Structure formats: structure tokens, C-alpha cells
Amino acid sequence: xxxxxxxxxxxxxxxxxxxxxxxxxxxxxxxxxxxxxxxxxxxxxxxxxxxxxxxxxxxxxxxxxxxxxxxxxxxxxxxxxxxxxxxxxxxxxxxxxxxxxxxxxxxxxxxxxxxxxxxxxxxxxxxxxxxxxxxxxxxxxxxxxxxxxxxxxxxxxxxxxxxxxxxxxxxxxxx
Amino acid sequence: xxxxxxxxxxxxxxxxxxxxxxxxxxxxxxxxxxxxxxxxxxxxxxxxxxxxxxxxxxxxxxxxxxxxxxxxxxxxxxxxxxxxxxxxxxxxxxxxxxxxxxxxxxxxxxxxxxxxxxxxxxxxxxxxxxxxxxxxxxxxxxxxxxxxxxxxxxxxxxxxxxxxxxxxxxxxxxxxxxxxxxxxxxxxxxxxxxxxxxxxxxxxxxxxxxxxxxxxxxxxxxxxxxxxxxxxxxxxxxxxxxxxxxxxxxxxxxxxxxxxxxxxxxxxxxxxxxxxxxxxxxxxxxxxxxxxxxxxxxxxxxxxxxxxxxxxxxxxxxxxxxxxxxxxxxxxxxxxxxxxxxxxxxxxxxxxxxxxxxxxxxxxxxxx
Numbered sequence: 001x002x003x004x005x006x007x008x009x010x011x012x013x014x015x016x017x018x019x020x021x022x023x024x025x026x027x028x029x030x031x032x033x034x035x036x037x038x039x040x041x042x043x044x045x046x047x048x049x050x051x052x053x054x055x056x057x058x059x060x061x062x063x064x065x066x067x068x069x070x071x072x073x074x075x076x077x078x079x080x081x082x083x084x085x086x087x088x089x090x091x092x093x094x095x096x097x098x099x100x101x102x103x104x105x106x107x108x109x110x111x112x113x114x115x116x117x118x119x120x121x122x123x124x125x126x127x128x129x130x131x132x133x134x135x136x137x138x139x140x141x142x143x144x145x146x147x148x149x150x151x152x153x154x155x156x157x158x159x160x161x162x163x164x165x166x167x168x169x170x171x172x173x174x175x
Numbered sequence: 176x177x178x179x180x181x182x183x184x185x186x187x188x189x190x191x192x193x194x195x196x197x198x199x200x201x202x203x204x205x206x207x208x209x210x211x212x213x214x215x216x217x218x219x220x221x222x223x224x225x226x227x228x229x230x231x232x233x234x235x236x237x238x239x240x241x242x243x244x245x246x247x248x249x250x251x252x253x254x255x256x257x258x259x260x261x262x263x264x265x266x267x268x269x270x271x272x273x274x275x276x277x278x279x280x281x282x283x284x285x286x287x288x289x290x291x292x293x294x295x296x297x298x299x300x301x302x303x304x305x306x307x308x309x310x311x312x313x314x315x316x317x318x319x320x321x322x323x324x325x326x327x328x329x330x331x332x333x334x335x336x337x338x339x340x341x342x343x344x345x346x347x348x349x350x351x352x353x354x355x356x357x358x359x360x361x362x363x364x365x366x367x368x369x370x371x372x373x374x375x376x377x378x379x380x381x382x383x384x385x386x387x388x389x390x391x392x393x394x395x396x397x398x399x400x401x402x403x404x405x406x407x408x409x410x411x412x413x414x415x416x417x418x419x420x421x422x423x424x425x426x427x428x429x430x431x432x433x434x435x436x437x438x439x440x441x442x443x444x445x446x447x448x449x450x451x452x453x454x455x456x457x458x459x460x461x462x463x464x465x466x467x468x469x470x471x472x473x474x475x476x477x478x479x480x481x482x483x484x485x486x487x488x489x490x491x492x493x494x495x496x497x498x499x500x501x502x503x504x505x506x507x508x509x510x511x512x513x514x515x516x517x518x519x520x521x522x523x524x525x526x527x528x529x530x531x532x533x534x535x536x537x538x539x540x541x542x543x
Contacts, residue, residue, distance in 0.1 A: 018206040033192050045260055047196050052198045112186040114179070134180060135187045137367060139383050140398055150453055155396055156422040165179045 003069065003145050010070045014061045019031040025054065028071050030136040031128070031146055032078040038119050039082035040128050044112050049085055053078040071146045114165070133158045136175050178341045180365075244477070257406045262470060263325050264443050270401035271346075273430070274362065274384055275333035276445075277399055279350040280498030281426050283320035283392035284447065285418060292458070312504065312522065314476055315485060316532040318459065319431025319513065319520050320358065324350035324470050325461070326489040339363050342386050353489050354496040354515055361389040376429065388418050395419055423453035474502075481505060 006027055012020035032053050037046040057064075057077050064073050118127055125147075132143045133154070140158070144151040198205075267273050324331060329351035336345040342363035351357040364386025383400045399416040415429035427448045444462035448455055460475045469488060476483040485502035490512075498513040514521040515534065523529045 018204075020524065021201065021204075021206055024202070029192065037190070041188060043192075047192050050192055051196050051199050051203070055203050058200075058204055112182075112189050113184045114186060115190045118183075123197070128182075133385075134183045135191065139367065139387070141400070150418075150423060152419065152421075152425060152450070152453065153422040155398065155419055159396055162179050169179065 005090075006070055007067060010061070010064070012064060013058065021058070024070075028074050028146075029054070030138075031071050032074050033074045034131040034136075035078045035124075036082040037111075037115075037131075038124055039079065040085055041111070041119055043117055045085060045139055046082075049078065049081050056081070069146075069148050072148060075174060114169075117168060118161070118165055121164055122161050126157050126164070127163055129154055129157045130161040130165075134162075180341045181230075181413070203428050234495060263331055264445070266326075266330055267430070270384075273401050273414055274364070274399050274416060275346060275348045276331055277428055278346070278360050278362040278388055278397075279348040280321050280445070280447070281397075281416060281418045281428055282348070282388055283324060283350055283358065284317055285388075285393060285420075286320065286358060286360075286391035286394065305379055309527075312530065313532065314457070314478060315483065315504065316520060318461075318474055318476070319349065319498075320534065321461070322472055322474065323352045323515075324357070325463075326470070326487060326498065327351040327353045327357075336361070340387060344386075348534050352463065352515065353498065358391075363387050364399075377434070378383060381497050421452075426450075485509075 006024065009023045009027075011166040012025055029050060033046060033050050036049045036053070037043070040046050040049065053074065057074050059142045064070065118130060122130065128147070129143060132138045132146070133140060138146070140151050144154045147154070180421075233317050234535075263276070267276050325444065331348075331351075332349045333346050334349075336347055338345045340363050343365050345361065345363045348360045348362065349357055350360070364384040367383045367385065382403070383398070385398045386396075388395045388397045390471055395418040397418045402413045412430070412432075415427060417425050417427045419425040427450065429446055429448075430443060431446055432443045442462065444460050447457075447459040447461070449457040449459075457476065457478045459477070460473075462473050464471045464473050464486065471486050471488045474483075474485045474487065476485075483502070483504045485500045485504070487500045490497055490499050495514065499517075500513065502508045503506075503509065509524065511522050511524045514523065519531045519532050520534055521529060521531050
């Protein structure tokens with residue numbers, strides 16, 4: 001969806017038209033979700049924080065300046081809440097087994113290993129671009145619009161992220 | 176080699192957020208209740224009425240589009256088919272044929288020996304002319320394989336092959352030369368079906384690709400889009416194919432069409448834009464023209480503020496298939512003939528001077 005259309009929907013939501021929420025959510029929640037997941041590495045917590053993010057963002061829509069990239073604004077709220085979550089839970093130190101639970105499928109969140117590996121080896125922007133291009137089904141043009149960067153950068157970073165992950169997997173296989 | 180893309184897509188559902196998150200948000204914001212009570216307040220009719228209105232509007236748009244296509248499509252398709260080579264653009268009717276055209280034409284631009292397609296243009300001085308008459312002939316040379324392909328008798332042919340390198344689909348595309356032979360390009364790609372989306376009175380049908388193009392031994396990341404959109408009976412489309420040569424460097428080809436008001440004829444042209452480090456380095460328009468039943472190809476190259484325009488047509492000289500061209504290069508009127516000999520383009524100018532330039536790299540070239 002083009003940014004102008006998203007902005008129109010956000011404006012309608014701001015005016016109290018609840019029907020616009022569906023459209024806004026469908027076109028923005030994956031960006032926010034992966035921004036959170038990159039920080040917390042846990043699906044259950046990421047979902048909770050995503051919920052908190054939307055509630056906070058919609059409740060304070062008046063603070064959003066129209067035309068300044070709603071997705072980026074939403075993601076900044078998401079990141080901030082995810083970092084707060086980390087601070088809150090810092091005192092909880094997992095055991096070795098719990099830390100590697102994702103490898104054995106015993107973790108509560110059950111995030112597949114490849115996703116956790118991606119969050120560990122990729123830079124935040126690479127991770128976000130990879131998730132949006134490969135997992136969320138967005139076109140690179142759409143990702144470029146969402147993130148406010150050139151499409152060439154999206155393509156480049158997506159390919160670099162794939163290469164990095166492939167190298168890391170091969171390294172681990174060889175070890 | 177690890178297929179990372181496959182690993183990611185196979186496990187996507189395990190990582191994507193649950194649908195209940197959305198419901199929870201709506202409940203927390205009191206939206207679900209608001210929607211439900213609105214529907215109940217109108218006895219369920221308002222929602223139904225809106226749905227019906229949307230369906231009727233969509234049906235009307237489809238009917239209008241179908242009627243429009245039934246009347247005008249034969250006119251569009253018929254145009255240009257009377258010429259020598261047959262307008263190749265008329266064969267581009269769906270996503271597959273568009274991507275085949277994109278792969279072949281961009282592949283041809285990337286296959287000129289010694290040039291990346293996005294590299295700087297080399298100016299060529301002719302000894303017989305003064306310095307001011309330096310021309311952009313090497314730039315023109317990069318488009319010659321494309322010109323040949325578009326003026327040749329043979330269609331641009333595509334053959335489906337198995338996917339490879341982590342991509343589900345593959346195709347080889349053959350771009351013919353005017354005297355036989357030609358070059359093959361390989362495209363491996365994934366299709367991204369965007370499906371159809373109806374939002375308010377807008378209907379969109381989209382389908383895009385991402386993958387790699389193999390041309391003259393080089394491998395380039397590509398992406399393409401074949402998207403049609405209709406809103407209030409007005410049709411719009413976005414068709415493009417891009418091949419990356421660097422982080423912010425790429426060749427982009429897109430279809431542009433124009434219909435004059437009250438005119439049944441739609442002019443279709445393909446625009447090639449070469450981006451270097453994020454900036455436009457070259458912009459070239461390719462379109463067919465018909466002159467007394469003969470098909471010609473008009474090439475307009477804009478580079479560094481200079482516009483070169485050349486009109487090409489295929490001719491026969493003593494049984495040899497050649498290209499003749501006339502137009503303006505570097506501000507000078509030119510007329511020349513192009514012979515394909517020994518894997519090179521042999522340019523012969525009006526004043527008798529000549530120059531040789533490399534043709535595309537292709538091992539199977541058999542027209543020597």
C-alpha cells in the first residue's frame with residue numbers, strides 16, 4: 001500500500017473512524033512486530049508488546065504529525081516498549097538450558113532457530129528488511145516506502161542478510 | 176548450500192504474530208464493540224447494503240473494463256503487426272511475457288563486452304570529424320542487441336525451466352538477431368502473488384517477482400512488478416523490471432502507455448533508466464513507429480543533458496540483413512548502416528567512415 005493511502009487511513013482513524021483500523025493494522029503490524037522481536041527474541045513477549053504498542057499509538061494518535069511516516073512512528077514506539085521490557089526483565093537470568101531452549105523446541109515461545117539466529121547475526125536494519133521481504137510478503141518497493149529508504153538499499157540489504165545467514169548456518173554445520 | 180529463503184518461508188507461520196493480537200487490541204480500544212453495535216443499530220442492513228454496493232460497483236468496473244478491452248484490445252494488438260518484424264510489444268500481454276521481455280532486453284544491455292551497462296559512457300572521436308562532432312556511438316552500441324531483437328522476424332521466446340539457486344521458477348529467454356542467432360538469458364525467480372484486493376471502490380490485481388538474471392556469465396539481482404489497477408473505471412498499470420549492478424545502481428525498464436482523449440490508439444513505449452549510485456545516469460525510450468507499412472524503431476537516449484535520437488529499420492543489402500539508422504547524435508544529424516560481421520557491429524557512416532564495436536557476448540552466436 002502506498003504511504004499516501006496509509007496516511008489517509010490514519011487520518012480517518014484519528015477522526016474516530018474505527019473501520020480504518022483494520023487497514024492500518026494489516027499494513028503496519030508486521031514492521032512493528034519484527035522491530036520488537038529483534039529486541040526481545042520471544043514470540044509471546046513480542047505479541048504482548050505489539051498489542052501494547054498499538055493501544056498506546058492509537059490512544060495517542062493526536063501526537064502523530066501527518067505525513068511523517070506512520071510506520072516509522074509506530075516502530076519507534078514498539079522499540080521503546082521492547083527496550084523497557086528488557087530493562088524490566090534484566091534481573092531474570094536464564095539457565096543455559098533455557099537460553100538454548102529454541103534449539104530443542106522446549107522454549108515457551110517456540111521461535112524457530114533460523115529466526116533467532118537472524119536476530120543474533122544481523123544488524124537491526126538487515127533483520128527488519130529480511131523479515132519484511134521474505135516473511136511478510138511485502139514488495140521491496142513497499143518496504144522502501146515503509147522505511148523511507150531507497151529501493152536499491154532494500155534489495156542490497158536483503159541479499160546481504162541472506163548471505164550472512166547462509167554463511168553462519170554453514171559455519172555452524174561445519175563446527 | 177543452505178537454502179535460507181526456504182527455511183525462512185517454511186517456518187514463517189511459527190513466528191508471525193497470532194490473529195488474536197489484533198482482536199485483543201480492538202477489544203482494548205473498544206473498537207469491536209463499536210463495530211458490532213453499528214451493525215445492530217441498523218438491523219444488520221447497513222453493513223449488508225455497503226457490501227452489496229461494493230459488489231455492484233466492482234461488477235460494474237469489471238464489466239466496463241471487459242467491454243473496453245473487447246472493443247479496443249484487438250485495435251491495440253493489431254497495431255504494429257503489419258510491419259516487417261511485427262511489433263514485439265504487442266506480444267507482451269501477461270506477467271510471464273513481460274518478465275521475459277524485461278529479462279531479454281535488460282540482459283542484452285548488460286551483455287555488451289567490456290561494459291556493465293551502468294558504467295560511464297565512452298566518447299568516441301572520429302578522425303574524419305572535428306572534436307565538436309564527438310558522438311555517443313558507444314552508448315548507442317549498447318542498445319544494438321535490443322534493437323536487433325525488436326526488429327527481427329523472430330519473437331522473443333521464453334521456455335520454462337526448473338527453478339534453481341533457491342528460486343521456485345526459471346525461464347530461458349531467447350532474443351533473436353536480425354540475421355539469425357541471437358542470445359539467451361536465464362531468469363530464476365519467485366512469484367509473489369499479491370492476489371486481488373478491494374478497498375472502497377478500488378480494485379487491484381498484483382503479481383510481482385524477485386530473483387536473479389544470468390546474462391553473459393554475470394549474475395544480477397532482479398525484481399519485477401506486473402500490476403494493474405482500476406479505479407472508477409479508469410485503468411492504470413505499473414509494469415517494471417529491474418536488474419541491480421550495485422547497491423544503488425541498477426537498470427530499470429518500465430512500460431509506459433498513453434491514450435489520447437477520444438483516440439482509440441494507445442501508444443506503448445518502454446523506458447530504460449540506468450541509475451548509478453542512486454542518480455539517473457541515462458534514460459532511453461524505445462518505441463515502434465510505422466512508416467508506409469514498414470515497422471521502425473525509435474530510440475531516444477538522454478545522457479548528460481544530451482538527447483540522441485535514432486530511427487532504425489531492418490533492410491536487406493545484397494541478401495545480407497542489415498540495420499539502417501538516421502537521426503541525431505551529439506547534436507549532429509547522422510545516417511549510418513550497421514552490418515553484423517565477425518561478432519561485431521560494423522558501422523558505416525554517410526561520409527564513408529566506419530567503426531567496429533563489440534556485439535553482445537554469446538557463445539552460440541552463429542551468424543558469423
